[in-house]
Amino acid sequence: MSDKILITFPDGNSKEFDKGISAFRIAESISPGLAEAALAAEVNGFVKDLESPINSDSVINFLKFDDEKGKEVYWHSTSHLMAHAIQEIYPEAKFGVGPAIENGFYYDIDINTGLTEESLKAIEDKMIELSKKNNSFIRQDLSKDSAVKFFENKGDNYKVEILSGINENSEQVSIYKEGDFTDLCRGPHLLSTGKIKFIKLLNISGSYWRGDENNKQLQRIYGISFPKKKMLDEFLQRLEEAKKRDHRKLGKELELFLITQAVGSGLPIWLPKGTILRETLENYLREEQRKRGYEPVITPHIGNINLYKTSGHYPYYKDSQFPPIKLEGDKEEYLLKPMNCPHHFQIYLSKPRSYRDLPIRYAEFGTVYRYEQSGELNGLTRVRSFSVDDSHMFVREDQLKDEVCKVIELIQVVFGQMGFKEFTTQLSFRDNNAEKYGGDIKLWERAQREIREAADLMKLTYHVAEGEAAFYGPKIDFMVKDALGRKWQLGTVQIDYIMPERFNLEYTGSDGQKHRPVVIHRAPFGSLERFIGVLIEHYAGEFPLWLAPVQVAVIPVSQNFAEYGKDVFDKLKDAGIRGEFDERNEKIGYKIRDWETKKVKYMVIVGEKEQSAGNISVRKHKLGDMGSLSLSEFIDNIHDEIKNKI
């Protein structure tokens, strides 16, 4: 057997090395720069420590900080370093889990002291101190039993619990030691702590052990780290920028919506400007739906509780509904509707249906009410009253897939129009926990198959999330991130074989027999509130003209030109353009600044020059003075921009 191995690099070149050589030595042999920058190595597709020996012919790829997998190793190692620092400061600390996440890392710890901002600073300082010691991360493989003994001895009962959950078959586990700190970990890690240079601990929060609210709540510290100061600064800068896009802040500044205790938590009020935005979106979707054969309907905001007992929602979601309204001296109870479907089913049931009638597509911007937990409420993205751009479509079995494809097409059109390029698509399927779901497993399997086939036909890139289905059926969810990187579900398509049975929905087939339609629940926006919340952040409040509540501000240079300005303003208004006339007694610089901060796209400025020439000057948001042109030319341009939804 040869004591040489052949190492192949990403560029296709290969080179011989001694058997058992570490990835680090290979990197060194290429260049000191690479050895310095490499954080870990991907050997035949597996991420490994740089120190781990390579014993056979391999394909190797060095991971640096700009690789996602490299970052993961970097941040994971930082979480160990943080745990080490915590152990130094709070020797009684017990450790939960501490993974790398999308932006940084966290560690869950159990200590008796409540952590504060100052404790974070202290931990941070200690981390820097430990990093300077440049301790090596040393991996040790050992049997599960001795690992259990080790952590029992250390008093780390959470680690012991993790070990007891590790697959019976795997006898070997690994621990990593760095200075005086040892942690259960499958790795891989950096060579040493000195690689971790710039650290920021971001926030503290509670988190239930193993994500179960019946367990003890641990303290979770989130943080991030970088090899270069500039990267940390840029990251913090981006956080600041993101805060400026926050829809709660912009919603207030741009006077789009209001949430006030006087009305109630999670009950948003649409201000005039926000209402323009919302109605514009609604009208846009109405038109897209009209083209696709949807029929608008309108239903009441409350309904007899029996509707929801029939549907099965009431028992499932009793706790997250506003309590029923009981009529005095009457046995009847009404529910603020938590969803629109049962109402729409009544429309279907209102007369006999033939196979020729299907598909039937009822659409409604229906406002629903759900009593969300107080800790969940969040601006417009999580509220207690929201309006679903809902539709329930009743289709024959043979029409189902085609109809789902049509819905996906509509969602793609809508997201495309809004410029949402970065959204994820998730197929939400059931898991094995039968209690969570209603209906026959055979129907579920069929529905999941249909959904997957439709998603493939429409060339969606998706991932499957088991256990994320609704209780009545699987769904396709379209999710978008907000300014702070939190994922929100917007559009959704759900297949439902169960409600049709519960409500005894039927149609007469060509064979003269009764058949059961399939129901599709779908909403491209999802909820108007959430969608607009995310949209505000997406555009940072700088809406495309067709959506902008104020499209043009008309600003006379001084009050001497107010009359001419008013005339221009009236003509814009007659042309259907949403404008405001700024006749305040202020200097022009003041007014320009004001409209710039309000993110109004066009300012029309008129003074001596314009009045005598009979034209206008245009200033564009962020771009400045665009020169002068005739009013009619300007109106044509604006009309084009609105029509083309640029």
Next chain:
RNA sequence: GCUGGCGUAGCUCAGCUGGUAGAGCAGCUGAUUUGUAAUCAGCCGGUCGGCGGUUCAAAUCCGUCCGCCAGCUCCA
């Protein structure tokens, strides 16, 4: 719902270890009549989130409730 943080004028915020509130912006009034991101002056504006308590005295200390923020849990 849970853990932690926060709650002072419409907005953004100051107010040290207790001595009963302050700025800028916004608003109003007046002067100015202005040329592409803040003209000047004056005025108005707060039961310091609510309720209890400690104290001669509470925005400040304690308790409790409410709300907001971050995360966890939940999400038809």
